Amino acid sequence: MIVFLPGELTNSFERSTMLNKIFSFFSFLFLAVTTVVVLYSCANIAAPTGGAYDVDPPVVRRSTPDFNARNSTTKRIEIEFDENIKIKTPNEKVIITPPQQSMPVIRSIGRKAVVELNDELLPNTTYTIDFTDAIVDNNEENPLENFVFSFSTGDQLDTLSISGKVLSASDLEPVTGIYVGIHSNFDDTVFTRVPFERISRTDSRGQFTVRGMSPGEYRVFALGDLNRDYKYDNPQEVIAFLDSTVTPSVMQAVR
Incomplete structure (x- = not known):
């Protein structure tokens, strides 16, 4: 202890x-x-499985910037899924680090999760957006658990x-x-x-x-x-x- x-x-x-x-x-x-494999395994892109009742969480299709991108300069992050999504209570569940002094805008638009950072990006810094279980599909609200997105403004990703x-x-x-x-x-x-x-x-x-x-x-x-x-x-x-x-x-x- x-x-x-x-x-x-x-x-x-x-x-x-x-x-x-x-x-x-x-x-x-x-x-x-934890290693990169552990931290980012949730970001793997895979085909969804079907069924009579949808019990599968949303699946990532693409993102801007790329997952684990280096030398990124954008303050707008878009992550596209295979179905329409919702982001539940983003101000409580979504953790952005380094911590932001100005409140970021976090919302869903159709199949996309969109994060807009209002603080200036720090140089040579790894940014991590931990969505926890905030992202759910639009119908059954199946959560995408432990979903983390990271990028770096420098050459190295911590x-x-x-x-x-x-x-x-x-x-x-x-x-x-x-x-x-x-x-x-x-x-x-x-x-x-x-x-x-x-x-x-x-x-x-x-x-x-x-x-x-x-x-x-x-x-x-x-x-x-x-x-x-x-x-x-x-x-x-x-x-x-x-x-x-x-x-x-x-x-x-x-x-």
Whole structure:
């Protein structure tokens, strides 16, 4: 069990708030054991199977830019499927990282999922759009589970990830819908001044996966972000952090 501890903070306001609102990180799973095969296997293009009643999720046909594209400059992403789709509660379910300061536009148009980024693209950066289970077919609403789209604005696509679970320290119940973010800057107050470098959000089981990480050492935080600025700047926000750093590394995927 890995527990979030309050640590040494620079002022009494931060210290007292965090002591009152501690979460624990429990069962940190598979620190960066994922590879490109694991992360993007959901993007494979295949022919759908038929049946009397449609139980199959939508199948990807093509996209702009391509999956895992390098040196991409477009802020509009279009993913076309084999049937009409809907995107359910995109502002809650779809996680874009690096986190966006201006709200992106996420919508379905017929067979297409369209994402329009309003922030300027960062150079040499891997962008990851985690649709979770938001994309469903238009009729039976069969979800496309764990669907992730990535591209890079540089020559390299970062594919490391960390996964885990956030539980309430008071009763060990899963914490749903809380942001999990990382920083490679180890300054004591960076999480109060600078938005997270990459983010995820816990599901109904308290589980999360931060994707598109580059090799290096990171601090991991959980934040009940009330104003979506991806930093701790409000005394009403719950905050916790892992008391040790994580260093993702590649391991062979096992099927």
